[in-house]
Amino acid sequence: MxxxxxxxxxxxxxxxxxxxxxxxxxxxxxxxxxxxxxxxxxxxxxxxxxxxxxxxxxxxxxxxxxxxxxxxxxxxxxxxxxxxxxxxxxxxxxxxxxxxxxxxxxxxxxxxxxxxxxxxxxxxxxxxxxxxxxxxxxxxxxxxxxxxxxxxxxxxxxxxxxxxxxxxxxxxxKSIEPEDLSYYERISSVKYGEAVAVVRKGSCLGCYSSIPPQKTIEIRTADKFYACESCGRILIAEELITA
Ligand SMILES: [Zn+2]
Missing domain, CATH: 1.10.287.1490 (Helix Hairpins)
Structure with missing residues (x-):
């Protein structure tokens, strides 16, 4: 995967x-x-x-x-x-x-x-x-x-x-890696079922803080997990979910 x-x-x-x-x-x-x-x-x-x-x-x-x-x-x-x-x-x-x-x-x-x-x-x-x-x-x-x-x-x-x-x-x-799940659960337990945040137009929609343009591009390429530096949520580019 x-x-x-x-x-x-x-x-x-x-x-x-x-x-x-x-x-x-x-x-x-x-x-x-x-x-x-x-x-x-x-x-x-x-x-x-x-x-x-x-x-x-x-x-x-x-x-x-x-x-x-x-x-x-x-x-x-x-x-x-x-x-x-x-x-x-x-x-x-x-x-x-x-x-x-x-x-x-x-x-x-x-x-x-x-x-x-x-x-x-x-x-x-x-x-x-x-x-x-x-x-x-x-x-x-x-x-x-x-x-x-x-x-x-x-x-x-x-x-x-x-x-x-x-x-x-x-x-x-069934299709989620155990280590991904434990990473997710760790954040979810603190964020009350809001562990993943969408990045739209350079902003984290979880906490509305802005993300530097370079990092926004990296998040879009999605070659690894990126966490929001201010709220800690797992970030996903909006382009990934609308594609
Ligand atoms: Zn955030």
Whole structure:
């Protein structure tokens, strides 16, 4: 195999590796996004549950207050009837019943005041936050679904493409010298699947640095491997790949 062909083989290998790298990096972003969105969703769900539980507690305590007030009201009415009936004989008994009425009346007022003051502000704050969370959850769910769908479609596509590219790669490797391959792999591992760069109009298209005219001519003759002095990539003349 001529030197020209050896360089060309590495160029072909690089094209496959670039595509493989793109496929993997394309998919690599989405699983992380899905993880972030799922944990955001869980946090929002948790917060919403906390708020709903708090709201339930408030409602329960309000209904307790209502029940207590109903009992107190009953007691007031009962005592009131007793006092009017004339059945109460002693002053001591009379005072005791009257005091119970006073106490119950005060307690009812106290309960009503406390319930209104404490709860209405907190209740509306909770309701506002729940509306806010519902909106955020909707956004997160939409984004999450999009990403899941994208990953699913991508996995279908990339699965086939990846298999095909790997087959092409294996086929190509049969005609690449082991020493050429290790040279290529050494650069590829640093340049993330971009080990070979095309020289166009005296510039390395890998790093866009210019190459002296004399060296450009040498690269075109392709009698050995030439590496870019600034980025280290294996250089191939554009004329070689378009020929
Ligand atoms: Zn370069």
């Amino acid at each position: 001529s030197m020209k062909e050896r360089i060309l083989q590495l160029y072909k290998l690089n094209r496959i590796d670039r595509e493989l790298h793109e496929l993997i990096s394309l998919k690599g972003d989405i699983p992380a996004k899905i993880e972030d969105l799922s944990s955001e969703k869980n946090q929002l769900d948790e917060r919403a549950n906390e708020l709903r539980a708090e709201l339930d507690d408030i409602m329960a305590s309000e209904s307790n207050v209502q029940t207590e007030n109903d009992h107190l009201l009953e007691k007031i009415e009962k005592n009131d009837e007793l006092l009017r009936s004339g059945a109460v004989k002693s002053n001591k008994e009379y005072d005791a019943l009257a005091k119970e009425i006073d106490d119950a009346t005060n307690k009812i007022k106290e309960n009503e005041k406390a319930a209104k003051a404490d709860n209405s502000a907190r209740k509306s704050a909770i309701e506002n936050e729940l509306v806010l969370i519902a909106g955020q959850l909707e956004d997160v769910n939409v984004e999450l679904e999009q990403n899941l769908k994208e990953l699913d479609e991508l996995s279908k596509q990339t699965g086939e493409e990846e298999t095909e590219l790997n087959e092409q790669r294996a086929e190509l490797l």
